[in-house]
Amino acid sequence: MEFNSHGIWGQGNQLENGIAANGMSGKENLTKIEFINQNVYHVRSTYVEVDGYPYLLELVDQITEETLLGGHGRDEVIKYITVHDFRLYVDILTGIYNRRYYEEQLRDMSHVSAAAMIDMDHFNAINDTYGHPVGDLALKQAAKAIKNCVKRTDSVVRFGGDEIFVVFGDIPFHMLQEKLEEIRSCVDKAVIPDYPQLKLSISIGGVYGPGQVSDLMEAADRLLFQVKREKAGLKIKEKMNERL
Numbered sequence: 001m002e003f004n005s006h007g008i009w010g011q012g013n014q015l016e017n018g019i020a021a022n023g024m025s026g027k028e029n030l031t032k033i034e035f036i037n038q039n040v041y042h043v044r045s046t047y048v049e050v051d052g053y054p055y056l057l058e059l060v061d062q063i064t065e066e067t068l069l070g071g072h073g074r075d076e077v078i079k080y081i082t083v084h085d086f087r088l089y090v091d092i093l094t095g096i097y098n099r100r101y102y103e104e105q106l107r108d109m110s111h112v113s114a115a116a117m118i119d120m121d122h123f124n125a126i127n128d129t130y131g132h133p134v135g136d137l138a139l140k141q142a143a144k145a146i147k148n149c150v151k152r153t154d155s156v157v158r159f160g161g162d163e164i165f166v167v168f169g170d171i172p173f174h175m176l177q178e179k180l181e182e183i184r185s186c187v188d189k190a191v192i193p194d195y196p197q198l199k200l201s202i203s204i205g206g207v208y209g210p211g212q213v214s215d216l217m218e219a220a221d222r223l224l225f226q227v228k229r230e231k232a233g234l235k236i237k238e239k240m241n242e243r244l
Contacts, residue, residue: 137195
């Protein structure tokens with residue numbers, strides 16, 4: 001199915017950016033994928049000359065389930081969307097999910113088993129003593145250790161600064177304590193390249209639901225504050241609505 005490109009973009013004038021402008025300036029044929037109002041479009045821009053005058057022919061195809069039946073085309077679109085989501089939702093430093101992923105994909109999920117808010121101990125001291133590049137390495141290694149300790153179906157999010165939020169999709173309560181202790185142990189054993197003398201540790205506030213992710217996050221964050229204040233290392237509440 002083909003459409004007038006100006007109608008799709010909602011513009012009545014010539015596009016100043018995008019593949020049409022690039023194709024005109026470079027006198028070349030270009031193609032791209034556009035996401036507009038939850039629809040996916042394949043855009044092709046072709047440079048032509050008629051009687052010595054340059055023109056850009058822009059063709060727009062809406063990608064539907066039927067057009068994805070061809071294996072190669074389907075694979076290309078899936079590859080593009082995967083890369084697009086990776087750039088959008090993955091923290092560039094640590095390789096785990098970022099805060100945007102939490103806000104757009106996680107926070108409204110319900111019936112989640114448990115969650116934990118994690119904070120690195122003495123992180124400011126690491127930055128002050130060794131410098132921010134080493135602090136970045138420490139955070140990266142801690143995030144890697146945490147991610148390696150949970151299932152692929154669980155979500156690990158850099159919530160902000162040195163705070164990491166973990167959502168457990170399905171875990172029995174009797175295993176939550178063991179899992180969080182395992183996470184602490186994994187971070188304790190993490191090694192910072194070129195700084196073997198630097199030892200990492202974390203504090204954890206864990207909350208068992210079930211419940212909505214945003215509610216579990218708030219409860220875990222409150223519990224983490226208590227853990228840091230008391231230097232307790234780890235605390236767990238069986239019910240998220242239990243008074244902290």
